[in-house]
Amino acid sequence: MQTDLLCSLIPLFPLIGFAINGLGFRKVPASLVGPISSAAALASFAVSLMLFSGFSGQPVKATLFDWISVGSLHINFSFQIDQLSLLMLLIVTGVGSLIHIYSIGYMKHDEGFGKFMAFLNLFLFFMLLLVTGSNYVIMFIGWEGVGLCSYLLIGFWNKNVNYNNAARKAFVMNRIGDLGFLLGIFLLITTFGSVEYTDIFEQATRFAVGDKMILAITLLLFVGAMGKSAQIPLYTWLPDAMAGPTPVSALIHAATMVTAGIYMIVRSNVLYTLSPVTLEVIGVIAIATAILAASIGLLQNDIKKVLAYSTVSQLGYMFLGLSVAAYSSGMFHVITHAFFKALLFLGAGSVIHAMSDEQDIRNMGGLRKHLPLTFITFLLGTIAIAGIPPFAGFFSKDEILAHVFLHNKALWGLGLVGSAMTSFYMFRLLFLTFFGEFRGTEAQRHHLHESPATMTLPLIVLAVLSVAGGLLNLPGGGWLSHFMEPLFAGSAQVSPEAFGHEIDHSTEYMLMGISTAVAIGSAIAAYVVYISRHAVPAPESAERSGIAKLVYNKYFVDELYEIAIVRPIRALGDALYNFGEFIIDGIVNGVAWIVRAASAQLRLLQSGSIGFYVFAMVFSIAVIVIVRFFVRF
């Protein structure tokens, strides 16, 4: 089949699924809703596999139509299939399909089930546009579209005001990033006269490293990435986004949408390689985000919040990789993270399902006996994210840290600290949830049950991938880095020295040894605290002081934003409305009066020419007089 047809089919299937379940909400029988939406996702997955297997190594472009064109600027509605979009396609449709299937079990009793599945399909549609678009504006369509779906799904249970606020916060914070992205696109247009990737990257190779314009472009685009991929200072929406149903957290807020920022930078790697300053900035923000979020994760007690902060932190690691031009390592971590974080969220969903919507790990414990499949898969996911060999997370994180080591030892040290925290908070979560004595209510204990097959099957598949995902890119030139190499040809051309460092083997083994030791050490520490000593986190009401208070309250960042940004804007709004308008009205009235007096002078100057002027004047005045005469009701 023709490639352009296949390209268009990929986003089309979910769009059709959305149309059927969306327009037919409450009309399509509940038993068909799930199969329709899952079939849509699976069909896209199948087409993606076809494209992948038939991929020749050369990028393929498919143009549907000329979308917006003004003067010399043409923005095509077109797709580009290359190594990067294929990888993203497989993740998005593959993990996406599994989560659709899982959602059937998780959401089928909800009164908005049809709407939920329709929104998931719509999300896939936009996400697929994002990763297959052949220019920045199509990427932007997807970018904003997934933001909309994220908004709709976070606030899915819209009777709850807090959930709605979380949804709105997510949308608005993302929009802050989107403004950066949009301005970046404008600068791209100014600089390159095009928004097409191929045009821009081809021209970019003629720029010098450190070019000011490229610096501005890459920084602005990165602002967009900060919003979507939850980096400091735009990360606070992601933990709140946990208000959405758990499959949403797994799909949108862990495996796919939040990695769009990484995708964007890998896509634009030539530009970023041209701008070392931007890479430095990304590195600083990435490591700060990784550590800050991980430290907050240490003390969270909501099973989903722990995973949310973990996601923020892991995204930091991905950006850390990008900041040292290790683009394929960043992508590698995107892939493995999609496996194990989706697994962990879905596992958490299974727990929440069994616990009658309880999310507080202080009220759990001992669940491994009741949820054996969930437990085993969650355990595998935990080992994978903690970075213990030979599971997937070990290889991808280690690859990032190895590249960072070559670039900057201090950054590497900090990365290791974050890695230690990751292992600790994950094992803490695992132990508190599945080990020890059950701490919930009698009613909850009575209701405990393993989830249905539609939910456990995706867990098993993802667990296998989390265990074996490392095979994609084993140390010493694995398949993935080889596959992705053509993407970085431009980068290698503009800055050979910043790109493609080889690590010698002894260093590599040493680094692996250190990170493994750190991960296992942290796991043991967690074991000692939560298994040997049976520690349970203090209840909500407990007094906390010093650093514990600061961390437990997430460093009061939300409060800071509230005081420094939200309230001043509200106050300004009130002030402008109550006083500003009044003052302007007064001034305008006064000025108008003066100008009218002056125009009377002007009229005298024009006294030689009467004619039509007088006629028109008289007409206007007559209109006023007539109207005033009639309007006395």
Place this chain on the structure above:
Amino acid sequence: MLTLSLILLPVVAATLLLLIKSPAVKTLALGAALVELALAAYAFATFKADAQMQFEFDYPWIAGAGIRFSGGIDGISVLLVLLTGLLTPLITLSAFGREYDRPSTFYSLILYMQAALMGVFTARDAFLFYLFFEAALIPVYFLAAMWGGEKRIAVTFKFFIYTIFGSLFMLVALVYLYYQTGVPGKPGVHSSAIVDFYNLNLTPAAQGWVFWAFFIAFAIKMPVFPFHTWQPDTYVESPTPATMLLSGIMLKMGVYGLIRFLLPIVPAGLETWGLLATTLSVTGIVYGSIIAIRQRDMKRLIAYSSFAHVGLMAAGVFSQTANGLQGALIQMLAHGINVVGLFFVAEIIFGRTNSRFLDQLGGITRTTPKLTVYFMILLLGSVALPLTNGFVGEFLLLNGVFAYNNWLGAVAGLTIILGAVYMLRMFQKSMFGPTSARTETFDDLSGAESWVLLPLAVMVFWIGIYPNSFLKVTEPAVLNLLQYVVK
């Protein structure tokens, strides 16, 4: 002939309606508006995408003075003709839900208004333009003053005087320009054809003051900061159909005027004062948006959002770029659709709950899947989500402003963020959350209401997904106009 029919048909229909005293008057008005829509759609469909005037009419008016009764449609006006044709039947239909006193007067005023608007957008003679520009004020003034809210008399009188006052500046400028035209060797022969003004060689001083005369006239109409203080009260106090006419179509007279007169006639004036004018426009975007965030009255909130949006259109025009102008033209169409839809949603909610205050609403979505979907679609258009109509306009406008001045472009871009804040807040507080006593029993859309919103929703996506159906039509005229700007 087509253009003249577009002006005369509503006049004739409206005049006949005044004579009818039966309940069928609203249906007849709708029928007339639909025939007009068919004409406008025909004009749009058969319009040739070039820079020429089409469907022209031209008769002597004040023959001795070179003033002609002439009109036509070109690329600058074609979308506005379409907009006027499209929105009038929808506005008429939207009024069916409420019983207005003296319906024949009410509906005939809507049609008179339409005739005047068609006249404004098609006039080729400057004084004819002025005549329609002023005439458009009268029907809407009566609509607001006779069927408006409690404070209608004071509010509408202010509106009337304010805008009439602004137009006087334009009149002075037009008369001045008229006297600058002429044929060498033939003193006393002048022309008031708008195109003849384009080729005048004005002194820098004249360029300056003519610039401000036009600017003030059009800035009041749109309105641009700080000439906006008449607007929120007028929008709130007017009956919703009048508010729709004002915000959906009438304010476009201001943007249209900037493009038709200010840009090609006083390019040097724009060169000197453009930065200040753009700054004022951009200030209005942020100022209006920040105020909108704090409004509790849905109508007032939409009024401030409209004020913010129109500021961006003005800034786009002042950028003197093809992007900015194309953006302004398509955004006029998009904004008209979105704002009329949003005001209608506010009217529907008011009709059922007797309140427009967000703190008294909530949870409406529980019983209203249709209303929720339409409201959401209009909201997305309004916040410029890609693939909706608002995106195309805002993307081009912001791109134009950004090209003109990076910093102003970035500040104007705040509309992306602030628009999301106030729109989502409005949606959330009315549709989501717990129900209130007023929203407990809330009926979903009636058939007539759906028929107003459906065409609007279709347009939201049509313009968003395939904007070239409109951009291609206006492009030659825009490029042609820009030649005068860089002369």
